[in-house]
Amino acid sequence: MSKRYALAKRLQEKSGLSKSHVGKSHRFGYQPGMQSALRNLSVFLCALGCFIDQAEVRAKAPNIILVITDDQGYGPVGRHGHPWIKTPNLNKLYDTSTRFTRFLVSPTCAPTRSALMTGRHPMKNGVTHTILERERMTLKATTLPQVLKQAGYTSGIFGKWHLGDEEPYQPHKRGFDEAFIHGAGGIGQAYNCSCADAPGNKYFDPIIRHNGSFVKTKGFCTDLFFTAALGWIKAKKDNETPFFAYITTNAPHGPFIAPPKNTKRFTDLGFADKQAGFYGMIENIDENMGRLMGKLKDWNLYKDTILIFMSDNGMTGGGSGRLGQAVAKGYPFFNAGMKGLKGSADEGGVRVPFFIRWDDHWKAGRNIGTVSAHIDVLPTLAAIAGIKKLPEEQVEGRSMLPLLTGEKKTLSDSRYLFTHKGRWKTGAEPNNFQWINYAVRNQRYRFVGGGTAISVSERQRKKGISPKDALFDMLKDPGQRTNVINEHPGVAAKMRAAYNKFWTEARPLMVNESVPMSPTRPFHVWYKQQTQSTGIPHWKAPEL
Incomplete structure (x- = not known):
């Protein structure tokens, strides 16, 4: 018996409808109990319909x-x-x-x-x-x-x-x-x-x-x-x-x-x-x-x-x-x-x-x-x-x-995705790090902001070589070997502007920047409390 049929049968029993009510017609006019039966039938069908809808969603x-x-x-x-x-x-x-x-x-x-x-x-x-x-x-x-x-x-x-x-x-x-x-x-x-x-x-x-x-x-x-x-x-x-x-x-x-x-x-x-x-x-x-x-x-x-x-x-x-x-x-x-x-x-x-x-x-x-x-x-x-x-x-x-x-072969290529390494020193102002260690990506290009290792290595930076923005055509150059920013300055400008808009939206939502460090480590505290009270039981691996 299917789950759907079983539920329908339970609904039928709760409604007071018997087999004599369902599937048989009376030839003429009103019969005693018919109004109640029809009312119950209506409730039954509505409930069954709701169940079927839910079953289909499920x-x-x-x-x-x-x-x-x-x-x-x-x-x-x-x-x-x-x-x-x-x-x-x-x-x-x-x-x-x-x-x-x-x-x-x-x-x-x-x-x-x-x-x-x-x-x-x-x-x-x-x-x-x-x-x-x-x-x-x-x-x-x-x-x-x-x-x-x-x-x-x-x-x-x-x-x-x-x-x-x-x-x-x-x-x-x-x-x-x-x-x-x-x-x-x-x-x-x-x-x-x-x-x-x-x-x-x-x-x-x-x-x-x-x-x-x-x-x-x-x-x-x-x-x-x-x-x-x-x-x-x-x-x-x-x-x-x-x-x-x-x-x-x-x-x-x-x-x-x-x-x-x-x-x-x-x-x-x-x-x-x-x-x-x-x-x-x-x-x-x-x-x-x-x-x-x-x-x-x-x-x-x-x-x-x-x-x-x-x-x-x-x-x-x-x-x-x-x-x-x-x-x-x-x-x-x-x-x-x-x-x-x-x-x-x-x-x-x-x-x-x-x-x-x-x-x-x-x-x-x-x-x-x-x-x-x-x-x-x-x-x-x-x-x-x-x-x-x-x-x-x-x-x-x-x-x-x-x-x-398979409804679509591709989606709009007008979207930008934003990357930032983060990880600036705690207590520092994030805005001071907006323009380093970041990138912008769309379907074709990756724009990498100055200050990242892609344009200048850490060793070069220590020698005083200034990092520069870089743009890469990821369809032609997936290994990011050739900076084409001079050939496509307008593309780079749009990506940089989009990133600036993103940062402006994101900065107020960086809610953890000024919070104090917790004086305790919760897992350590809870572990000690449990050790001293109920102890640490062995986990029983499930039978598979």
């Missing part, structure tokens, strides 16, 4: 799984041309997905995450850094899980939050029904402010904050985050309402520590420990993507579930190696021909993978070259879920759904 709202890695960037994926990384599961997802080949985020992690949660530029969320209270996303923002609740979604986060460690900023207070997270921007981090993880935390057997209480886990952090997410998905998959699972690894962020079997593959090849850890973490992520994709197949969820894979900023330096130098003998450094890494306003600092798969709905194996961004995720997922009401005066992004369905 049928159009798929489950959503968004996986975001930390500091991986665009390059270390086999299908992106990487010559030696082994990512068979990401390769498979690439083959079965629609790929946005120019998907742009922010140069560092907390800013990107705030844009995903709100659909607007990070600085307008108050996020101008990754620590020192400036990673906290304004409490006035409406978050992605809160928007999805309009369509009945249940939401869970597993891994890195990094948008505020004080209680009002925590994810279980901001729309997530399930929260299985570490604190700060990385496991074990602690700064002289509220941004801090549980004291002494490690990548293996970490302490995790689970729905507001700490638990002791057993295993490697990335494995644990995927296991917790899979257990939650298993519990939710047969519900009538859809789920949103946000799986957000802290890997391959430093310190570069991977499971021994993943590290050993690289140390055996002659890699140094840091690089073995970095690339080992990526191959471990790939293994976990294989676990996730396997369970989606086993649970027959692919036709009802959208799967997204992305990273939060460009590939990190140090752990990945150095540009122009082999990572190990016979293993060249690879950044997909791009200039810039994490923290840069160049293309390589902000371009990431974006694979999105929904079987039987969107054609697989497609590349979409329309420049898209982190601010587009919220309006896209809202459109997919049939949500028409978005937070007023908040969402700046645009829906990518017409591109996914």
Whole structure:
């Protein structure tokens, strides 16, 4: 018996309508009880109609799984041309997905995450850094899980939050029904402010904050985050309402520590420990993507579930190696021909993978070259879920759904996307840093402001060489080798003016610039309180 039929039968019974009332007609005139029966029939049909409408809406709202890695960037994926990384599961997802080949985020992690949660530029969320209270996303923002609740979604986060460690900023207070997270921007981090993880935390057997209480886990952090997410998905998959699972690894962020079997593959090849850890973490992520994709197949969820894979900023330096130098003998450094890494306003600092798969709905194996961004995720997922009401005066992004369905081949190329590294010294006036470490992007050009490494290196700047603005034709010169600003001064002037307008709008919304540093680290305080009261229980891993 279908759920729809079962509910209809219950409505019939409650209405007092029997089979004798439904489907039979009386030949002549009024019959005793007919008026009441007809009234009940009317109520029954209205209720059934409402149910059918709701069922149809629900049928159009798929489950959503968004996986975001930390500091991986665009390059270390086999299908992106990487010559030696082994990512068979990401390769498979690439083959079965629609790929946005120019998907742009922010140069560092907390800013990107705030844009995903709100659909607007990070600085307008108050996020101008990754620590020192400036990673906290304004409490006035409406978050992605809160928007999805309009369509009945249940939401869970597993891994890195990094948008505020004080209680009002925590994810279980901001729309997530399930929260299985570490604190700060990385496991074990602690700064002289509220941004801090549980004291002494490690990548293996970490302490995790689970729905507001700490638990002791057993295993490697990335494995644990995927296991917790899979257990939650298993519990939710047969519900009538859809789920949103946000799986957000802290890997391959430093310190570069991977499971021994993943590290050993690289140390055996002659890699140094840091690089073995970095690339080992990526191959471990790939293994976990294989676990996730396997369970989606086993649970027959692919036709009802959208799967997204992305990273939060460009590939990190140090752990990945150095540009122009082999990572190990016979293993060249690879950044997909791009200039810039994490923290840069160049293309390589902000371009990431974006694979999105929904079987039987969107054609697989497609590349979409329309420049898209982190601010587009919220309006896209809202459109997919049939949500028409978005937070007023908040969402700046645009829906990518017409591109996914094939309704449109491209979107307007008149839009500008803005990048700023942020991270100026705490207490400094942001306006003094407006014109350095920034960039403007549209479909064709990237304008990079003077003071960034793209036009003059740090070494050159120390020698007194003045930085200059630069303009690059990204269609002809994706590696940003030739400055064409003299050939297109009008293009550069328009982009600079658009950026100035953006900054003027964003500056009043940078709400964390003058706040005092928290005298306590909330995760440390809560951990001590729980240790002294109930203790830290062991987390029981779900049966999968």
